[in-house]
Amino acid sequence: MSNLVSKYKWILFDADETLFHFDAFSGLKLMFSRFNVEFSLDDFAAYQQINKPLWVDYQNGLINAAHLQHTRFTHWANKLSVTPQHLNSQFLAAMGDICQPLPGARELVDSLSGKVNLGIITNGFTELQSIRLSRTGFQDAFSPVVISEQLGKAKPDVAIFNHAFSLMGEPEKRQVLMVGDNLHSDIIGGINAGIDTCWLNHHGAAVSDDISPSYQVSNLTELQQLLLLS
CATH class of the missing domain: 1.10.150 (DNA polymerase; domain 1)
Known part of the structure; x- marks a missing residue:
C-alpha cells in the first residue's frame, strides 16, 4: 500500500506556528x-x-x-x-x-527529506526567517523559501503561490500540498491556488462551513503519521 506522501512531489509549509514556535x-x-x-x-x-x-x-x-x-x-x-x-x-x-521548532518539526522534516520536495511560503519577515532557518539547521531542507516581504504580495493572494510554483518548475497542482495553521492565509490561499491543503489545527477550532481543507491534523506528529503511515 502506498502512503499519502507518494501522492505529492511538493509539500509547502507556512513558517510561524506551523514549523516554528512564535512567542x-x-x-x-x-x-x-x-x-x-x-x-x-x-x-x-x-x-x-x-x-x-x-x-x-x-x-x-x-x-x-x-x-x-x-x-x-x-x-x-x-x-x-x-x-x-x-x-x-x-x-x-x-x-x-x-526561536524553537515546534514539537515534531525536526522529526517530520527528517522523515520527509529525500521522499518529497519541501518549500516554505511565509508572510513572516525576511530578517527573522533567514536567522531562524540557519539556527535550527533547516536551511538546507527547504527550497524555495518564498517570503511575502520580498515579493510584495502576502498569502492568501494567489500571486505568492504562483511565484512559488514558478520557482518549483511549475509542478502539477495535484502533486502539491500546502500545510499551515492559518485558515485564512494558508488554507484559503492554497485552495484558491488550486492545491490540496492541510490545516494544522492546534487548538481544535471549528472549521467554518465555507472553508474545506483537504486534511486536518492537530500537531506535526499527527501530520507525519498521516503522510507516511496512511
Missing part, C-alpha cells in the same frame, strides 16, 4: 529588557490591539510590510527616542534568539 510576548519581553524596560502583559495587550489589525490589512493587501513593521512600534519608538525601524529590527533579532 511574540517572550520576544518582546526580551527585546525591551535590552532597553531596560519591563514589558508587561498589559503592554502586550496594547501592542496587539495595534498589531493584529495591521496583520489583517497586510494579508488583505491594504498595506505593505514596512508600514506594518513601523506602525506597530511607533508608540514605543517615541517613548524610547529611537526609530520604529530600529525597534522592529531588535524585535526580529530577539525572536531569532528564542
Whole structure:
C-alpha cells in the first residue's frame, strides 16, 4: 500500500506556528529588557490591539510590510527616542534568539527529506526567517523559501503561490500540498491556488462551513503519521 506522501512531489509549509514556535510576548519581553524596560502583559495587550489589525490589512493587501513593521512600534519608538525601524529590527533579532521548532518539526522534516520536495511560503519577515532557518539547521531542507516581504504580495493572494510554483518548475497542482495553521492565509490561499491543503489545527477550532481543507491534523506528529503511515 502506498502512503499519502507518494501522492505529492511538493509539500509547502507556512513558517510561524506551523514549523516554528512564535512567542511574540517572550520576544518582546526580551527585546525591551535590552532597553531596560519591563514589558508587561498589559503592554502586550496594547501592542496587539495595534498589531493584529495591521496583520489583517497586510494579508488583505491594504498595506505593505514596512508600514506594518513601523506602525506597530511607533508608540514605543517615541517613548524610547529611537526609530520604529530600529525597534522592529531588535524585535526580529530577539525572536531569532528564542526561536524553537515546534514539537515534531525536526522529526517530520527528517522523515520527509529525500521522499518529497519541501518549500516554505511565509508572510513572516525576511530578517527573522533567514536567522531562524540557519539556527535550527533547516536551511538546507527547504527550497524555495518564498517570503511575502520580498515579493510584495502576502498569502492568501494567489500571486505568492504562483511565484512559488514558478520557482518549483511549475509542478502539477495535484502533486502539491500546502500545510499551515492559518485558515485564512494558508488554507484559503492554497485552495484558491488550486492545491490540496492541510490545516494544522492546534487548538481544535471549528472549521467554518465555507472553508474545506483537504486534511486536518492537530500537531506535526499527527501530520507525519498521516503522510507516511496512511
